[in-house]
Amino acid sequence: MDDTYDLYKTMLTIRRFEERALQEFATGKLFGTTHAYIGQEADAAGIFSLLGAEDVVWSNHRCHGHFLAYGGDPYRLAAELMGRQTGLVGGRGGSQHIHWKNFYTNGIQGGFTPIAAGVALAEKVKKTGNVCLAFIGDGTLGEGALYESLNLASLWQLPVLYVLEDNRFAQTTPTPSAVAGSMTARFAAFGISTWELESSDVMQVQATARAALQHVRNTHPAALILHTYRFAAHSKGDDTRDKETIAVLRERFDPLQIHASRLSASQTQQAEAEVGTLIQDAFTRALADPFPTLAP
Amino acid sequence: MTTVLESLNAALHAALQADPRVHLLGEDILDPYGGAFKVTRGLSTRFPDRVLSTPISESAIVGMATGMALRGLRPVAELMFGDFVTLAADQLINHAAKFRWMYNDQVRVPLVLRAPMGGRRGYGPTHSQSLEKHFLGVPGLTVLAPNNLTSPGALLQNAIADEDPVLFVEHKLLYLLPVLEGTEDSLRDWQLTLSTPDPYPVVTLRFAGADTASLTLVTYGYNAELAREAALRLAYEHEIFAEIVVFSQLAPFHLAPLYQSLRRTRRLLTVEEGTFSLGWGAEVAARAAQEIPGCKIARVAAQDLPIANSKTLEDGILPSVDSILQAALRP
Structure with a gap:
């Protein structure tokens, strides 16, 4: 099946959702914080195009792209970001703490990595054939819980895929200032097979992820290291990086531009129109929804 | 006469026997050692697939248990010494205890974390503490402590049946004491x-x-x-x-x-x-x-x-x- 268009539409949905969310912060309709996925869309679109409905996903603070690629409703996500009763978790979690079907996120770096291993163990025990994905970042490599879970995932041969999205900055700290040694060697040291890709091309991400996932479906842990670029700030406006450098990166590594070359002009226009309506509806509906009240 | 240790051990046998979802995990809990305080003795022999010996990784033990609990199993995890609960504090506070409420009551996390606490055995500053006070008032976490007036095993079985996470604090000096419930002489x-x-x-x-x-x-x-x-x-x-x-x-x-x-x-x-x-x-x-x-x-x-x-x-x-x-x- 040719999913060229669907991959583009998924990436565009993420891009437009995140842009709108950042915009709504400026208008004061969103409060708290948000972590935009702009620039990394190829990772989510490529990987989630390969998942089954019962596979389990653990994501992190930068989870909107994963959620939307998972098939999540932008309206429920927008409502959650705006603290509405109709949000994914009724306004209790907000941007970083959502749950829907087999998709979970939490805002503690590395904290869910052993939980993902536990999920994988449960699926293995139940013989469901489902796998568990855990999305971490370069910043997560500083957390000890990750290494405990890598050790156990390998010892017990658990069907868990650790997806490491290296967007080269942990908040404001460049990766070379925070990560010693080698990323791949970290996984190799635990005997975990690792796939690595330096690309913002969704087709390449998909191909690499397919290989890694095949390994996991044979009940082995695996790691997928994706070197990517974050074009937006860590959260709302806290970008200390050089604007010109980011602009150049955006010119060269925008996953939407890279993939658009495979589509016709009418297809990209169609996607813009569909996604535009979807996002507009999502935020309009969410904005009209009531705020939750605390049970007495 | 039944000791507290025997009561707890029998409860784990009964729980594993009654419910295939129950899994045990912890450090050095396999036979013939059977755990540092022997609460898990005999279990790995009888239920080899469901008694899992872990590395020294308290954070991962509790994290794994949380993942297992989220996905339909009934994990009972053991900390070798309750003092080590600090190593799993993030898992308890920011994960296991939070998920039910944070995810708008759409999930439950039925895990039990057993923690031998308490002093008077000369184990010194890091193996004698009663750290449970740091976990009181954590929303979503039930903290239990058996005594020898009523059945510790029944308490543990009820904890395993609980749909929400439980920190189960066992004072080490209780293990060899007799359970007094039903022995009117001792309580005359x-x-x-x-x-x-x-x-x-x-x-x-x-x-x-x-x-x-x-x-x-x-x-x-x-x-x-x-x-x-x-x-x-x-x-x-x-x-x-x-x-x-x-x-x-x-x-x-x-x-x-x-x-x-x-x-x-x-x-x-x-x-x-x-x-x-x-x-x-x-x-x-x-x-x-x-x-x-x-x-x-x-x-x-x-x-x-x-x-x-x-x-x-x-x-x-x-x-x-x-x-x-x-x-x-x-x-």
Whole structure:
């Protein structure tokens, strides 16, 4: 099946959702914080195009792209970001703490990595054939819980895929200032097979992820290291990086531009129109929804 | 006679036997060793696929248990020493305990984390503590402590049946004590009232055939033994009669049976082995002060010091029958 268009539409949905969310912060309709996925869309679109409905996903603070690629409703996500009763978790979690079907996120770096291993163990025990994905970042490599879970995932041969999205900055700290040694060697040291890709091309991400996932479906842990670029700030406006450098990166590594070359002009226009309506509806509906009240 | 250790071990056997979802995980819990305190003895032989020996990774043990619980299993995890619960604090506070509420009641996390706590065995500063106070008041986390007045095994089985996460605090000195429930001889001085039906019962001990009590001792776990001995001495040596209220659920705080006793005695003495400041007793005292105006309140706890290795120092740091007596006799 040719999913060229669907991959583009998924990436565009993420891009437009995140842009709108950042915009709504400026208008004061969103409060708290948000972590935009702009620039990394190829990772989510490529990987989630390969998942089954019962596979389990653990994501992190930068989870909107994963959620939307998972098939999540932008309206429920927008409502959650705006603290509405109709949000994914009724306004209790907000941007970083959502749950829907087999998709979970939490805002503690590395904290869910052993939980993902536990999920994988449960699926293995139940013989469901489902796998568990855990999305971490370069910043997560500083957390000890990750290494405990890598050790156990390998010892017990658990069907868990650790997806490491290296967007080269942990908040404001460049990766070379925070990560010693080698990323791949970290996984190799635990005997975990690792796939690595330096690309913002969704087709390449998909191909690499397919290989890694095949390994996991044979009940082995695996790691997928994706070197990517974050074009937006860590959260709302806290970008200390050089604007010109980011602009150049955006010119060269925008996953939407890279993939658009495979589509016709009418297809990209169609996607813009569909996604535009979807996002507009999502935020309009969410904005009209009531705020939750605390049970007495 | 059944010891607390045998009661807990039998409960784990029964839980694994009754429910294929139950899994055990922890360090060195396999036979022939059977766990540092032998609570898991015999289980790996009988249920080899469901008793999992882990590396020394407390954070991952609790994290794995959380993932298993989220996806339909019933994990019971063991910390070798309760002191190591600090290594899993993030998993308990920011993960297991939070998920149900944070995800808008769409998930449950039925896990039990067993934690042998307490001193008096000369294990020194990092293997003797009662750290449970740091986990009281964590939203979503139930903290339990068995005693030997009622069945510890029944308490553990009820914890395993609980849909929400439980920190199950076992005082090490309890393990070899007999379970007194149903052995009237050992409790012949006492009239025992249970809060029933209650999966986590509160025991109220009243002196059999005595005058009206003028003091309520409230405690949990092994320290109920100290409270009982202190109460006997208060009665025989000083003609002061005390009631003892022993909780098995430390958090959330449901103190109704204590208030009932305090309405009779109007004088409260809390007894615990954790450090004095901001402890279980402090919260109990604050609530009692609000609920029972005019109630006199005092607390006995460990000194705010690390627990020393040397017995003479350890004895001075931890509460004792004597320190309970002193506090009770203070005007």
